[in-house]
Amino acid sequence: MDKIEYEKAITSLNLWAKAYYTDDKPIASDAEYDELYRQVEQFEEQNPSLKLSYSPTNRVGGAVLDEFKKSTHLAKMWSMEDIFSDDELLAWIGHGDKSGEFFAEPKFDGASLNLLYENGKLIKAATRGDGSIGEDVTNNALVINSIPLQISYLGRIEIRGEVVIEKSDFESINAIRAASGEPPLANPRNAAAGSLRQLDNSVVKQRKLKFYPWGVGENSLEFAKHSEVMDFVRSLGFLRDEFCKICSSVDELRNAYKELVSKRDEKPILIDGMVIRVNDLSRANSLGYTVKFPKFMVAYKFPAIEKTARLIDIVLQVGRTGVVTPVGLLDGVNIDGAFVKNVTLHNFDEINRLGLMKNDLVTIIRSGDVIPKITGVFAERRDGSQTPISRPTNCPQCGSELLDEGVFIKCQNLSCKARVVSSIIYFTSKKCMNIDGLGEAIVELLYERGIVQNIADIYRLDELSFMGIEGFKTKKISNLLNAIELSKTPNLERFITSLGIEHIGEVAAKKIAIAYPDNWLELSFEELISLDGFGEAMALSYLEFMRVNLDKIKELLGFITPKIVEIKTTQNAFSGKTFVITGTLSRPRDEIKAELESFGAKVSGSVSSKSDYVLYGDEAGSKLEKALSLGVKTINEQEYEALK
Template sequence: MTKEEAKKRINELRKLLHYHNYRYYVLDDPVISDAEYDAMMEELKKLEKEFPEFYDPNSPTVKVGGEPLNRFEKVEHKIPMLSLEDGFSDEEIVEFDRRVKRFLGLSPDEIIDYSVEPKFDGLSINLIYENGKLTTASTRGDGLVGENVTQNIRTIRNLPLVLPIENPPEYLDLQGEVLLEKDEFKRINEERLKEGLPLFANPRNAAAGSVRQLDPKETAKRNLIMILYYIRDIKGFSKEISRQSEALNLLKELGFPISDLNRLCHGVDEAISYKKELEAKRDTLPYELDGIVLKVDRFDYQKQLGNTTKSPRWAIAFKFPAQQATTKIKDIEVNVGRTGILTPVAILEPVNIGGVVVSRASLHTMDEIEKKDIMIGDTVFVQRAGDVIPEVVKVVKDLRDGTQKKFKMPDFCPICGSKVVKDGAYYRCSNINCPKVLKESIKHFVSRKAMNIDGFGDKIIEQLVDKGIVKDVSDIYKLDKETLMNLDRVGEKLAENLITAISRSKGTTFAKFIYALGIRHVGEFVAKLLAERFKNLENLKKATKEQLLEINGVGEEIADSVVSFFSEKKNLETIDKLLSYGIHFEDETKKKSSIAGKSFVFTGTLSKPREYFKELVEKHGGIVRNSVSKNLDYLVVGENPGSKLQKAQKAGVNIITEQELLDMLEG
């Protein structure tokens, strides 16, 4: 067989197998026998082995898994993957409906259409398709940055790698859930039991563990399935959609698996009824559900409603009753957090809830302890709220025998002994330089997403605070080599590296500096919003609550917290000291950089972590992409480059080395 004949046959087999995968896994309507399918697959494997130059990452043969990875790369989501607000009662869902109408300015009697969808107990995945081909699959991570698990997701049999339609969208950004069916979960655990391996606690953990296997062949053995439910972005496609229900139908038309449990409900009462219907047959379903999701169906309404920093205002998860168990509260301890808030924590007799051993549960506030009448020694119902976070639901008062003791919040901080003050529903250490608060603030300040001062481990921070060397975060910039070498386990080399990292951190971005300050409720995403809106520190210091609330994504809590932070004299003094030690914002250098606006993709092994080069490029105004396309400006190649190199060569993309990139940055 000539190369041309082989290429023609390989393409023909791939097209046929993609089509038959779609018929079998999505439509559940195969038109050939398993034996015929297997024969085509074997022929394709043989040809691909003989003619490796026709490699395609989206070939149907990747369903059996490729070569193992060394580690997972990080992927920045183009659109944040927000979490959903939870509701556990009919009243909460009715209130959500009222809130939606109030926000939209609609009459209380108006009927809102909701796309009601099952809430799967799996692992959320972000998928990117370009010109009908899967290019990137990533985990949710922290909502802003996830892990690149493309190689593993390609092994999922019901997920199309190439869309089975003519003229697919140029660009698709999708969200779906990776699931493991109950029978498959049981089979895997039985095998692990025979092999003496630890058992998975539940199907969700097994699915998450399967997706995060470094060897895709292991993932392929797990028979994962995927359900798509959200078109996050679509470009270059003729068909217009204006509702979530239409988007779900479009997903199916494009060849994606969607749930047959989706339903369009007219009004909140119909949605609540459907939740009860699904809950009744929860145990008969082949996979785990932990509730339903209500989404306002109309996209124009969704746009008006917008998002908070954590969740969309147009959707809510209506959870099924969480799994519960009874146990005893042995004691109640108090934790001191980064902002000085004291949080009571129940120390429990260990109990297994839904496959997870629970020995601690947050009691949140003293108000909640009093409201639920919780005492040390009580027998209590404990649940994993939302099947995740353990919480004490209620006390079994009939089992009280007189040995129970009331809990009282301490008058003095358990860390520094300073007076504890009541702050609304919370109790807070009055000492803004409380060692625990300071230690946690420093950990946050030096972290990668903040000032990125590499090398400050917990032990070093503990010593710096305990010895009185660092009394607020600005003191980090007064440290010298000799002081650091006087700490336990800090030699000359580590001390030099720390001083270099401290010096390098002085040039940062305004957004990272805001995040580093540790303002309560201000995470990385909100810090970026504040930096974009106010441009400089002086504007941000003077920002009013009204100005802050104008930002989409900033609510009352955040606005109050920002205003409060910049009204504190101590905080303003710390900021002034940080600036006096040379901290400056390099955002303006982007305009002068030769790479400003240019796009880059990295492949292969580089001399430093990829995140280092990503931050370097972005600091100079460049853009880091996840995949190669004809619009890409540069592919930076390290040792042992992957398939991106071949793709870049075909697309005519500029290919440069790591050193050439550094030369460009210096120029």
């Protein structure tokens, strides 16, 4: 075999593999494939410098990594908003211009993966991570047979999809594990996600993973519709589910959803809903994104699966704010591939509402990613073994007296281990400071050893801190300290989120960071309440947290320097003006507010004589009336667009 024959052999082997694994229509016998494969192997052994990156011999497992490296996506991988009813579907369609066609397909219950191709070759594969940065799992993607190592498109493109395990394969894997005395994998979704993060890709190869594409990231394709993009992607050699529909009306979407629900159990892969997206790409681009989700697509989740189980006991968990939450322990039940033993009970008012007792038979529901919960009690099936569930009076962790506020029962001891550990775990989590390697188990270990007793102690860690702790070798310590160092310059909204202020999540933190980047530590009630979407409870919670924890925050700021994201401004007639927005407009208020701020305008929540404009929409009320009485200039949306 010479170089030209070798290259032709590679092309033939990849074509035969696609026909076998992707198309399920073999065009060569196993013996024919094996013989040509052996010839290729022999050529590569003799000519290692000529080996092609897309040779099928690269699919052989056995490569073991020490760790996964970080990988930045060229285009962000967004998560999706969930809806659960036809009413929510109608509300989503009615929000913004979503006229025209919709593209509908199954929502696979697996692990998202981003594949980067350049010049027709697979360059990199990365997990979703936080949407911007994932983990480089190229080594594992190489052994997934449904991921082409080479495609006919030569432009740079990110192809995105879901890595899944078929139900039958999952059962076979667990049967093998049981025979060898290993614990079973929890469910196909967790198995797929866990497999992608195996450092030994020979394990990955055994898991029989499959990759189904659902979208693209960075690309230079010139298609007008998402359906055309996906037809093209699947023509490159990727798997295609037979249920992909273009719908032109709400009724067609409803019928497609009903059809998919009816096929749920017969599908070889776990699916937990139907993805709906605006098919026209220019319209999708104009709809844009919220802080968390694309506005042009949504996941219509399947109805919850309901099962019966027995409530064995109640355990109490203490969160970072001190709230004591009851968690139900079950005798165990399998729901859609997940073995459920714990259920949320929210609070003790919910226990009273259900009339719940220990050892009751109860109904459990679980829908997709939603935490399983109890929806009903079979009181008529009680046999006398049931016992009441009483409200706790002392903290299960520190023993201090609890404050019973009715709905919420709280531990007020700021030094309570559960509160401290929970707040540290939250602070280091992905959506907060994203300190890789400082997970729940390690935080608890460091706390128990007295090394980390508060959040600031994280930034006092050094190599000596880990001396004598089993499992902490030089490389692991170095990686952890590097991750801590990288966390010292977060965006301001991420830092505010990480503080764990009750009622202040990612969206609220971003609003504070954008509106008050210089004085966010010293805000007044009036300044907070003026922010769109802020209510009295949010403002008071923020103020109380700052009053109680100001010294601790300043201590943290001795280690951390939050970055302020500057908003680029465009000068126009609105620059330097103060706006108030009221009524219902064709676009979300936050979007218009961000646009005004990009012009250098300030958006206030209340009308005063100092206001320059009141932008009003339908059903504008007291704010418009007050503007008219004060002589403040009022403009509708059409006038606003004309003045921009």
